[in-house]
Amino acid sequence: MVQTAYANGSSTRYLEDTMKVIVRCTKTGVKHLHHAAQEFDIGVYFEANAHGTVLFSKEAEENIQQLARDSNTNDERENAALLLQNTVNLLNQTVGDAISDMLLIEAVLTIRGMTVQQWDAIYTDLPNRQLKVGDLRVIDTTDAERRTVSPAGLQEAIDSLVHKHRQARSFxxxxxxxxxxRVYAEADTQVGLRR
Structure with a gap:
């Protein structure tokens, strides 16, 4: 799974702690997400604005096709391979496509016997806020745009505020x-976020 710093921290914790998925953070922008997702056999990326898709490496696609055709494969593995093969055929891996992504979500929810409401309740987003500041000073960042390098003292000031609140982060x-x-902040409560 590939995310940007704008992904809600609650989603990242759910993916890492509950689903046990490796989450990589990149700079903002589909070009960065897409490039990082290509490093996985199955790479998934979606920006907070919903742009994204699922990518399958050539090796993964070949293994899926081979499993789907293998007569020695048990029914459960064959069904899983067929589902993955259909997923590969459904998705637009080049640029992503909202319609095919939506159809995939509908298929997964149907297979898992879940409603949209149940899916939405899997985790709760942390309260967050985004601001734009018309400041012409140069801001240099590192760590996938999550930490500032300059101006001097800015990152220390952010860290000082973040450490005062539970599940807080800001960049x-x-x-x-x-x-x-752009300024992004989140915390475990609205009160913590406002402070």
């Missing part, structure tokens, strides 16, 4: 599309 990054600085 500041220059926008890639506007002449502004």
């Amino acid at each position: 500041v990054r220059p926008s890639g599309t506007e002449d502004v600085v």
